[in-house]
Amino acid sequence: MDVSISTQEGRAILRVAGRMDATTAPQFERECAALIESGERHLVAELSDLEYISSAGLRIFLATAKKLKPLEGEIRICGMSGLVREVFSLSGFISLFAIYPSLDEALAARP
Amino acid sequence: MTLHELARFLRSLRGALNRRTLSFRLIVLMLSTTGMIFIVAFAYNYVATSAIMLEDATINARHLAQSVIGRIAAHSDTIQKLTKSIAAQLGARQDLPWLYTTQRQLVENNNDIFGTCAAFEPFSADPGRRHFAPYHFKRDGSVSLKVLGGTGYDYFAMPWYAHPKETGQPGWTGPYYDEGGGNVLMATYSVPFYRTVNGAQRFAGVVTVDISIDWLSDYLNGIRLFESGYAFLIMRDGTFITHPDRRLVSRENMFTRIAQSGDPSLARIIKRMDVEPFGAAFGRDFHTGKRSLHYIHSLAATGWIIVIVVPEHELYGDLRALARTIVLIIIVGMLALFVAVLFVARSITRPVHSLSRVAGEIARGNLDIDVPHADLANEIGMLAESFRSMKLSLREYIANLRETTAAKERIESELAVGRTIQMSFIPAPPRPADRREEYEIAAAIEMAREVGGDLYDIVPLDEDRLFLLVGDVSGKGVPAALLMAVTRTLFRAFATSYRRPAALLERVNEELARENDSAMFVTAFCGVYNCATGELAYSNAGHNPPLFMGADGDIRPLAIPGGIALGADDGAAFGDAIIAMRPGERILVYTDGVTEALNERGEFFGEPGLIRALARAHSASAEETVARTIAAVREHAGGAPQSDDITLLCLRALRITTSADA
Numbered sequence: 129m130d131v132s133i134s135t136q137e138g139r140a141i142l143r144v145a146g147r148m149d150a151t152t153a154p155q156f157e158r159e160c161a162a163l164i165e166s167g168e169r170h171l172v173a174e175l176s177d178l179e180y181i182s183s184a185g186l187r188i189f190l191a192t193a194k195k196l197k198p199l200e201g202e203i204r205i206c207g208m209s210g211l212v213r214e215v216f217s218l219s220g221f222i223s224l225f226a227i228y229p230s231l232d233e234a235l236a237a238r239p
Numbered sequence: 240m241t242l243h244e245l246a247r248f249l250r251s252l253r254g255a256l257n258r259r260t261l262s263f264r265l266i267v268l269m270l271s272t273t274g275m276i277f278i279v280a281f282a283y284n285y286v287a288t289s290a291i292m293l294e295d296a297t298i299n300a301r302h303l304a305q306s307v308i309g310r311i312a313a314h315s316d317t318i319q320k321l322t323k324s325i326a327a328q329l330g331a332r333q334d335l336p337w338l339y340t341t342q343r344q345l346v347e348n349n350n351d352i353f354g355t356c357a358a359f360e361p362f363s364a365d366p367g368r369r370h371f372a373p374y375h376f377k378r379d380g381s382v383s384l385k386v387l388g389g390t391g392y393d394y395f396a397m398p399w400y401a402h403p404k405e406t407g408q409p410g411w412t413g414p415y416y417d418e419g420g421g422n423v424l425m426a427t428y429s430v431p432f433y434r435t436v437n438g439a440q441r442f443a444g445v446v447t448v449d450i451s452i453d454w455l456s457d458y459l460n461g462i463r464l465f466e467s468g469y470a471f472l473i474m475r476d477g478t479f480i481t482h483p484d485r486r487l488v489s490r491e492n493m494f495t496r497i498a499q500s501g502d503p504s505l506a507r508i509i510k511r512m513d514v515e516p517f518g519a520a521f522g523r524d525f526h527t528g529k530r531s532l533h534y535i536h537s538l539a540a541t542g543w544i545i546v547i548v549v550p551e552h553e554l555y556g557d558l559r560a561l562a563r564t565i566v567l568i569i570i571v572g573m574l575a576l577f578v579a580v581l582f583v584a585r586s587i588t589r590p591v592h593s594l595s596r597v598a599g600e601i602a603r604g605n606l607d608i609d610v611p612h613a614d615l616a617n618e619i620g621m622l623a624e625s626f627r628s629m630k631l632s633l634r635e636y637i638a639n640l641r642e643t644t645a646a647k648e649r650i651e652s653e654l655a656v657g658r659t660i661q662m663s664f665i666p667a668p669p670r671p672a673d674r675r676e677e678y679e680i681a682a683a684i685e686m687a688r689e690v691g692g693d694l695y696d697i698v699p700l701d702e703d704r705l706f707l708l709v710g711d712v713s714g715k716g717v718p719a720a721l722l723m724a725v726t727r728t729l730f731r732a733f734a735t736s737y738r739r740p741a742a743l744l745e746r747v748n749e750e751l752a753r754e755n756d757s758a759m760f761v762t763a764f765c766g767v768y769n770c771a772t773g774e775l776a777y778s779n780a781g782h783n784p785p786l787f788m789g790a791d792g793d794i795r796p797l798a799i800p801g802g803i804a805l806g807a808d809d810g811a812a813f814g815d816a817i818i819a820m821r822p823g824e825r826i827l828v829y830t831d832g833v834t835e836a837l838n839e840r841g842e843f844f845g846e847p848g849l850i851r852a853l854a855r856a857h858s859a860s861a862e863e864t865v866a867r868t869i870a871a872v873r874e875h876a877g878g879a880p881q882s883d884d885i886t887l888l889c890l891r892a893l894r895i896t897t898s899a900d901a
Contacts, residue, residue, distance in 0.1 A: 150715045183713035191758030219781035220803025
């Protein structure tokens with residue numbers, strides 16, 4: 129799994145590629161935690177290159193969202209496709225997050 | 240050297256001479272090579288030197304012979320000339336007074352001349368006498384005359400007379416001792432003389448001169464070659480003229496002696512003297528019995544033969560002494576070489592031995608042992624250096640290994656704890672005694688190495704109702720196992736209190752979502768099966784939809800009402816659904832460990848794979864369905880490790896007693 133971070137329009141964008149499972153999820157967790165630590169409140173996870181996500185990966189999204197909530201921040205998710213979208217929807221997580229088809233839409237959306 | 244030291248030395252020597260050791264091979268190789276070189280050089284030297292010495296000895300003998308010949312020739316020349324002169328005059332003169340005067344003067348004036356005789360042919364000097372041979376000779380210091388010949392002394396047949404007469408040549412005869420004289424050794428030179436009778440040369444007699452050859456005997460007997468080499472003279476017929484053993488002289492014949500106890504090759508050389516005036520041969524000396532070099536040379540003027548004898552042991556005596564010394568030097572040198580090679584071999588093998596001892600120690604795990612320092616300039620030093628670095632890397636490796644092993648053990652023990660927790664919260668598989676004729680139920684859980692927090696439960700609620708649960712906790716390991724235990728406990732606690740599965744899920748979610756800082760969650764499918772009506776009421780919390788399998792082989796995912804995983808969102812609501820099952824129909828509830836099982840190429844088993852596997856057994860029992868599914872997953876995975884728990888629960892309706900509508 130690769131995570132690359134950039135900033136655009138005041139939001140930290142995490143582009144995640146590869147597989148996010150029990151082994152690789154902690155890495156994503158550390159990246160998110162580091163961003164929150166450094167003061168970022170508005171994160172966007174761009175998942176168009178993510179091939180697979182396990183429940184361990186879902187947990188990181190949930191944990192990050194839980195951390196950001198009291199800080200009045202949020203994590204938006206965009207670019208989900210195929211299997212990843214299926215996992216989000218099956219687990220019902222799709223209702224927990226702000227989800228956008230593309231990065232542009234995620235950035236453009238009003239809070 | 241004490242006895243102890245000696246014993247130690249012998250032990251090390253025995254060690255060095257052990258056939259397999261490097262030392263032994265080194266010693267054998269070095270000693271055999273140098274020994275071979277020594278032997279070849281020594282043998283060549285010995286053979287070449289002995290040939291040179293033999294040649295030198297032969298040359299010496301020839302020089303000696305030639306000097307003897309020169310002496311004898313010089314001596315006999317005068318005698319021969321005087322004799323020939325008398326013979327020549329006697330051919331022309333008849334008068335006896337002249338003859339007598341000449342003879343007397345000859346004897347008187349020459350010390351070496353013992354006597355002289357003129358022997359006439361029968362009736363040639365005096366027609367009245369058959370024998371006539373006036374002989375002047377020394378006796379008691381004066382010269383006497385005696386006329387030889389008569390019936391008692393018929394000289395015509397004697398060699399000194401007959402030989403010149405027959406051959407017409409002068410010649411030597413003898414030697415012999417004078418009769419009644421002072422034991423003087425003599426030889427006689429005879430010259431024939433002729434007179435003209437009726438205009439023709441006629442043999443008229445022989446003039447002889449007897450000479451003492453004592454001087455010759457003394458001279459030859461005084462000759463010494465090497466220690467005991469000697470020389471002697473013989474006549475062509477083998478008669479001894481001189482010999483250190485005087486008893487042989489004039490009495491014995493050399494050929495007879497040779498035939499008795501000598502070397503016949505000498506006789507052959509002497510017989511060939513006309514062709515080859517000298518020769519040499521090794522052979523047994525008839526006189527001393529020792530193997531000797533014989534040098535033989537003919538004295539042409541006299542027809543005598545000089546024989547020079549040198550014992551072989553004296554000829555080669557110096558060489559043999561030299562050879563003994565050289566052999567001694569070689570032996571001492573080889574011993575020194577042996578010691579030197581032993582020293583070198585041990586200086587090589589000692590560090591190797593100690594290295595191999597150290598290697599043995601290292602192999603037994605003693606990594607604190609010191610690797611001996613060797614001279615760094617040579618291969619042994621390099622070997623020692625390699626050993627040292629090997630020891631260090633081994634030590635480092637083992638330290639690392641210990642660390643990682645400890646870490647691994649920690650992980651393993653964590654895994655074991657997680658497993659133990661999970662195992663203790665999984666119900667025993669339904670037993671045959673619990674079977675009911677209305678339905679079949681089967682369940683199995685295949686735990687991954689690191690537990691994935693799968694759970695299932697089957698709880699009879701009353702006579703007809705059966706509670707079913709399959710869940711999957713997010714994450715792995717001990718935290719997942721603990722949450723799994725909590726979840727199952729909550730379900731068990733509340734299962735009987737809620738008639739609607741959705742309400743049960745809401746209740747459990749409420750408990751799990753409260754203060755869920757770790758953001759862990761559980762996907763779950765739960766249902767209540769009424770075996771009387773065949774109705775399965777169910778609800779789903781973010782779990783993958785179970786498969787419905789109709790009796791006709793139709794397989795499809797069960798329609799599920801929406802619902803989020805338990806613990807993720809407090810206050811989440813869940814929906815209820817119901818399906819009326821007919822006999823032979825099955826429901827298979829499973830966790831994502833089934834569909835997300837990977838093969839070695841990283842491909843998921845997937846829902847289509849699962850459906851394909853199940854399609855082959857559309858009338859299977861619940862137990863068979865579970866077993867077949869597990870087998871299919873394993874077949875798909877091949878050698879790939881199982882990364883997540885696999886849980887299966889299959890319900891098969893068999894008989895429905897009450898119509899749902901009724």
